[in-house]
Amino acid sequence: MNTRRALAFIFCTVTLDVLSLGLMIPVLPTIVLGFMDGDTAGAAEIFGVFATVWGLMQFLFSPLLGAMSDRFGRRPIILISCLGLGLDYIFMALAPSLTLLFIGRVISGITAATISTAFAYIADVTKPEARAKAFGLVGVGFGLGFVLGPALGGLLGGIDPRLPFWVAAGATLLNAAFGWFVLPESLPPDRRMAFAWKRANPVGSLRLLASHAQLLGLSAVNFLGGLAHQVLPTVFVLYAGFRYGWKEETVGLTLALVGICSAIVQGALVGPAVAWLGERRILIGGLVFGAIGMTIYGLAPTGMLFWAGVPIMALWGLSGPAALGLMSRLVGPSEQGQLQGANNSLASLSSLVGPAIFSLTFAHFIALPGSPWPGAPFLLAGLLLAAASVAAWSVTARSRPAGPPR
Incomplete structure (x- = not known):
């Protein structure tokens, strides 16, 4: 396996995930406000619900995707999540109602939970003494995404509030296509674990920590x-x-x-x-x-x-x-x-x-x-x-x- 090439893809995946989320920050409140006919107080409450539900989806689905990657391998989980996230951004770009936009946000919370699988991939392909450095390099992706995402989202949102969704969709789908050709599997079949719901739910996954x-x-x-x-x-x-x-x-x-x-x-x-x-x-x-x-x-x-x-x-x-x-x-x-x-x-x-x-x-x-x-x-x-x-x-x-x- 070309470890450097694989880590470069994981770096790009995490960076694009965070960048895409950052693109939403300047424009999502504006879109919600548009559906609320200018009711700022009501829009603030709805946007708070959006944020909470997104975090809840991460809480519920991160252990599920992590456990599925232990059973089926990292590659399919990462690529399917990238594909799903890109398609979801298209769904949100076209959403004609607040309800459908909310559904898109729920799906976004689920598919963005792939970051845990990306970290597991790093653990697979690096030696124990080199993992901290590798995790740190991926942390650079977080920093770049949070710096560039909101700034780019503000510029694109000034043209059209929906444009950041299209840009995020294009970047994420392009990354998924790139990964199809360059990302090898990091977890061979003999090192995989049978899937069990008791480990794939948040409470069950936390038992591992104990x-x-x-x-x-x-x-x-x-x-x-x-x-x-x-x-x-x-x-x-x-x-x-x-x-x-x-x-x-x-x-x-x-x-x-x-x-x-x-x-x-x-x-x-x-x-x-x-x-x-x-x-x-x-x-x-x-x-x-x-x-x-x-x-x-x-x-x-x-x-x-x-x-x-x-x-x-x-x-x-x-x-x-x-x-x-x-x-x-x-x-x-x-x-x-x-x-x-x-x-x-x-x-x-x-x-x-x-x-x-x-x-x-x-x-x-x-x-x-x-x-x-x-x-x-x-x-x-x-x-x-x-x-x-x-x-x-x-x-x-x-x-x-x-x-x-x-």
Whole structure:
């Protein structure tokens, strides 16, 4: 197998998945508003339902697709999901009613759950000691997608609100066709596992995480980190406008800076850092940097000081690939899909509960006389990351996976 070519396709798949989702961000609220005859309050409620249902589909179907890839192989699941996602974007581009647009969003949540299978593919084709670096490179795809997607979606949406859907469909279908010719199967038949519904549902898949003390502990670390991350999409725009008076242009540039710094860390620093310090130290250190960055965000009295926290926060990106690398060593080859599906379900669960926690925290503290703590949501996120770093230190100290001691 040409591992480099296969990883390049996985990188493109993840990048296009995230890019396509980013394309929707500027235009989907506008389309929903159009169906609501200008009722902004009603459109906001409906859009919230759209977001929640999308996260719910990820939670439900990530373990299913992961388990199916353990049984039938990674290649068919990835290619079918890419094809389904591309066709769904066409469906949403043509949707003549809010109901059909909602159905399209549900399908999008299901087909986009293939990211867990992509991570399982990486675990199949890389050695345990090289997985953190490979996961980090795929993390660059996330960063690029989140930077380029909303910007491109805004430009295309200015021409026609439906145009981003067509562009996303074309890019995704082209990637599926490309994958048909270049993507080999990574999981041979003798390493596959029989399909069972008890492992393919969210609750059943989470049992795998409880099968090993260190795996369970690292899952808790990932959940706390995912929960803390929800503060950014939930309150950043409102916080920046409330505290610093930033307009859309400044917010967009700041988000681009965040994405660029994150891509640099995950693309250029993860591999050398893991080789030098080991996954355990990188995991703990990344979480500590994240806690410091969140604290800077929450306490910064000016926008300049907020920007100073961006490169520090970006070092948090070291922790994710390190955690995935450690976890992938604790399960067998036939369970990698189930593991990544369970991880994605945890991430989806954090996206379901996180927005409520941080939005209510923000609303409460800015309503106090004089608004003394507008950055309270970021300080709360910093506490969550500090707790995650302590948990990571504790669980990896008790039992370390095979490999060079660090």
